[in-house]
Amino acid sequence: MMSEKSFGTSPKRKEDFDLLTGRGRFVDDIVLPGMYAAAFVRSPLAHARIKSIDASAALAMPGVHAVISHHDLPATLRERRLPLFVPHPTLTSRMQHALAKEEVCYVGEPVAVVVADNRYLAEDALHLVEIDYEPLAAVSDCKAGARPDAPRAHADLESNVVSRMLSSVGDIDAAFRETPHVFKEEIFQHRGGAFFMECRGVIASYDAVEGALLVYVSSQGPHRIKRALLDLFDLSDTQIRVVTPDVGGGFGPKGSFYAEYAAIAACAMMLGHPVKWIEDRRENFVATHQERDQYWDVEIAVDAEARIRGLRGVLTHDNGAYTPWGIVLPWISVATVPGPYIVPAYHIELRSVLTNKVMATPVRGAGRPEGVVVMERLMDRIAREFKLDPAEVRRRNFIQPSQMPYNVGVIFRDGKQVVYDSGDYPACQDAALQTIDYDAFRARQAEARLKGRYIGIGIGNAVEGTGLGPYEGAAVKVATNGRITVSTGATPQGQSHKTTLAQIAADQFGVSIDAIRVETGDTSKISQGIGTFAARTAVNAGSSVHLASVKVAAKAKAIAAKLLDVREEDLELRDGYVQLAALPGGPGAASDNARQVRKSLAELAVVAAGMPGFAMQDGAEPGLESTAYFTAPQSTYANGTAVVEVEVDIETGRVTILRLVLAHDCGMLINPMVVEGQVMGGVAHAIGNALFERMLYDDQAQPLSTNFGEYLLPLATDVPRIEIVHQETASPLNPLGIKGAGESGTIPTIAPIIAAVEDALSPFGVRILEAPITPQRIVELLGDAALGRTR
Amino acid sequence: MSDTRNISVVVNGKSYQRTVDTRRTLGDFLRLDLGLTGTHFGCEHGVCGACTVRVDGTAVRSCLMLAVQANGKSVQTVEGMAEGDILTPLQTAFRDRHALQCGFCTPGILMTMAEFLEENPAPSEADVRDALSGNLCRCTGYQNIVDAVLQTADTLRKTRDAA
């Protein structure tokens, strides 16, 4: 029995029972008859030429079925490289082969694949594949790589700088001419990888009779993977089906198409057996896309009142060896910098540099946290120079709610100007500051210092483009037995879509979410799909589910009205029936009388399906079903403020987060519990980025952090209790008023942690212009400061 | 390449006799030989805790233990927690408190926390965080897991008091 509206409530998740009892189904849990296991031979060098490959010893091992390298691949894979979905006029793209041809350009690049009875045997054989490499000079640091005399990341490159893109708004020269207050900073930022707990994995199975390729893959969207396979294999649309089962976290990098997927599909087709490849954690460190280094050389011009006049500079971005996401990642960073502030003139040159490292592509936040760090570090600098409270400097520069919609002028990656649709930035910051009792902080800090404790506070504000287009569809169908199914191309990796999308549909059908089955991640269930990334699913898929459900419900009413001979507007959907709506003061829908005047969804679906030999009534479209592809006119902008209080142990450099408040506005909340979960997870990710996570490489681009002992993720003892303040400004850009939430915890939160550490160490004059800031580095900076070497 | 041994193991109350490669991990034995795929591998080097199962009651990392080492022992996996459709108080609390998102780390965390609660019936938040710090979760930020464990301790205390 369902009567309350489900939107806005927090029912228990539909996903949980299976996952709690070991009944989840992740890629590695799937076993197909006759399935082989694969392991990849990967380049041990960051840059080298392949002179020869000798697989004879490996092939001689019992249980080994094949060792496949570039020259053994089907012709289309030898001729073609992986497809680039996001080209850009300024980009000289470099895409990868399924297996390296003559040159390897990062440690971990797949060179050959061994297929055996099981993974143990495949790995045994791996070590017997002999490859002769001629080492080439490698590009490790992107800034060094941008120099004209640097070695090339690919032997035939003219320059490692594969894109230079200018983002320019207003008259930047005038802005800097007209004020004497100009402050310059050089900021280095590094973000590590996604490090989802379930590594990547794929199974390919080829049915030679049907000519059909079935692929199971742990991904963030099977439709784009299918699109890449269509490009690579010359099969027709109906011959490829890609299914994404349960996914153990994605956070961006599972949205990429990888060389391994193409290679495994080829193996299955060549060997006539299903082939499974599951990435192990060591491979994950070297072969899964990650974010990495950005150097920002920026300066800001402000007037005598500390109001921004202009901001300019250069971003040098470490792209890695190939360009699977074009310049999407650094572009988002550039477009994020202005944030909630009025920046009349803006001029950033983006330089994307190829290096001999695994590719840098979006990880939760997708370049936005870096943009926020840049702006917020500049804000804190202004505060210091003007001896103003950092919160006050931000207040003076905020875009006011009355200025909405606000055109920032910067072009975003969807090719459109960044236009903020809604939001109250001053109120959001105030809410966060109040919660943490900001006004009393300086007294707390003074008191702590008397006791020899160093505490500090920091503020981070961010505006985040969410709900990126083009669309995400939903097919809503009532079967002839009355069961309701929602299918979408969106693909959850923990975001609870099965629950939240069911909530949206449930409200139109007047049923509980248990009565709705949500199907995700299968290209055979809905024709078009984009996938889940960039906090886009709630907006796009959510809106589509709503629109399709509204249509199906209307159709059900129309048919029922005819059958019952009543007016459509007197009917309602409830608990699987279309019935006379409860009249205020009159007999309720539950009364006996009303109960006779009703039709079950099953009956209506049967009518809608039509009867063999009879014409459809009034030319109605058959089926109680509808598919909607909601297209947002533009991104909808969420915003947030993080305020963080830390304590720094000046002996060990250890940072303890004492309090962390996150006020955010992600529009109307479909499910507050789920949104809070997303926020808390996102905050933890930011804590890792600010304090721990660092992929280390030596000067020959050899990765030095390839396990969880060398690369630290935040633990339960590192993450504090997070205090969340919700604000709800309905987005005008979609029917439900929602904005994305999946990254809102991460984006504003690195900056204030860095700021708080700097604030705690202000008695020593330490300045921090880098992230992450590890204990070793803090001790180093304290030492430098003691020697009078501050920046 | 690898020699084999006959082992006999009780898993979730059921006894199994199998011939296994000596190098087969307990985790692979459970997943591949017994089809108990609720136990997950997140790192295969003993850090993430996703593969945690209980061997004679003690939480162990099944990626680091060999199947032959479980010979003659009794193993519990996540599949052995609930009775039919009835979740344990810990599982229920995870559901109530939204302590899982993707759910990949969850089986190992349930196993670890079940043992912890047996040994520490009245833990503080700091105790829970400490015990949990051997398990990685990338989705939740841990807070809801901590709350779920505290809630379970509470529930179990009330049940005990009532008894």
Ligand code: FES
């Ligand atoms: S898989 Fe065993 S501890 Fe990570």
Ligand code: FES
């Ligand atoms: S719920 Fe996804 S890793 Fe813990």
